[in-house]
Structures are given as C-alpha cells and as structure tokens.
Amino acid sequence: MTDSSPAPGRARPGLVAASFYLLLLFALTQLIGLIVTVAVSSRLKEGFERAFEGTTTGAQDVGTFVVAFTIGTAALLLVLALALVVLGLFNNRGRNGTRITTWVLGGILICCLGGTLISGATGAMGGNTGGDGPSAEELQRSLNDALPSWYGPVSTTLGVLGLISLLAALILLALPKANEFFRKPKQGWEPPVPGAAYPAEPGYPQTPGYPATPGYPGQPAPGQPGQAGPSPESGERREGEPPSAS
Secondary structure, rough: OOOOOOOOOOOOHHHHHHHHHHHHHHHHHHHHHHHHHHHHHHHHHHHHHHHOOOOOOOHHHHHHHHHHHHHHHHHHHHHHHHHHHHHHHHHHHOHHHHHHHHHHHHHHHHHHHHHHHHHHOOOOOOOOOOOOOOEEHHHHHHHHHHHOOOHHHHHEEEEEEEEHHHHHHHHOOOHHHHHHOOOOOOOOOOOOOOOOOOOOOOOOOOOOOOOOOOOOOOOOOOOOOOOOOOOOOOOOOOOOOOOOOO
16 A cells, blocks of 8 residues: 655645545545446436437437446546545655646546536537437437436536535645645755764874884994994093003
8 A cells, every 4th residue: 555654854734635535535426426327327228219219320329329438437537536546645745746647637627527517507418419310308308207316416416526626636736835845855954963973084094114124233222331432543532541652
C-alpha cells in the first residue's frame, strides 16, 4: 500500500487531506452510478427497443448498443475516479507533479460531467433521431415508461454530488497553504548546535626522520670527556708550564 505520510519536516495542511477525502467521495459516486446503471440496464434496453419498434433501424441492435455504451461509460468514469484517488495519495506526500496531473484529469472529468448534467436538464436528446426513427419526445417518453421512477432523481443527485466534490477537491489544491506544502523546500544554511564539537580536520602525515649519522670509532663527540685540547702551537703554552728556551 502506498504510504500517504508527508515528507519528513513538512506538515500536511488539513485542506490537502480534505481534498483527498473529496476525491474518495467522487469515486464513491461513480461506483454507485455504475451499480445503478447495471441495475436498470434491462429496463433501458427495453425502452429503446420499444421506441424503435417498427422502424427500419433494428430495435434490438439499438437497445444492445445503448446499454453497452452506457455501462462502458460508467465503468470508464469509475476507473478515472480511482486514478484520481491514487493521485490523491501522492498529493498527501507533497508531490507537485501529481497535483498538476490531478488538475488536468479532474478538469477533463468536470467538463464531461457538467455537459452530461446540462444535457439531461435541458432535454438531452433534442431533434429527430434521423430516418423513420422516433422523435426525441417519443424516445424520452418510452424511456420514462420503462425506467423506474427513482432512476432520474438518483442519477441527477449522484451527478451533482460528484461534480461538486471533484470541483472542491481541485480548488483546495490551488489554495495558498497548499502551494506552500507543494513547494520544494530550499536547502539553507543550518547554524551549529551549541555545545556540538566541530569535526577535527585531518592532519598531514608526519615526515619520517633520517637515521642518526654514526660517529667514527675511537673519537668521542665534541664536548665529551676525553676530548683532546688544542695543541701548543705558535707560542701558545699551557697554564703553569715554564716557557721553553728558544
């Protein structure tokens, strides 16, 4: 499991955690939407087949295609919602790259969900279906008769709740406190801790000494006992010695 704890030394703001929970709520709405779509798929197919019955367009083919397309779209939305949840886990750790990816993917989903809600509120299928097919009013009437009465309110509520939760999650990630959390920390100079010793600098290796020069045998070193004094030369004499006759 991915660790959602922030990097050491960086406290995660509450709004980043709230954004993650909103992404979880969005994924939950898409999961419920998929379950509801599968539950009414047979009714949905029946409504389309009844509307296209007696036309040159194959009623059964239309019903099968619509059901497959509707379930596939709901499954795709759930997969994308789960991808947002995974991105939210990395957002909790302060990954700015995943935050940008969350904005991009979330923005695309907002456009899709918003367009679907607007289409449904204004009468999704405007105009004629083409050829000798039923009009939009006849098709909508056939679907209303086939689908259960709770399907419309539940579908609209899930769509609005998912749209609001996703939009709020993206807004929370753009607030100033979130920017500080996702900003890469600067490597500044840290003062030394009082009482801490500085590491000793490595010293240079000592130069090996040269061996002592051996003296000559029988000759004591200067200043040692037994050293011969200066010889009496050039009129020099020793103290207490009589002068020699010249």
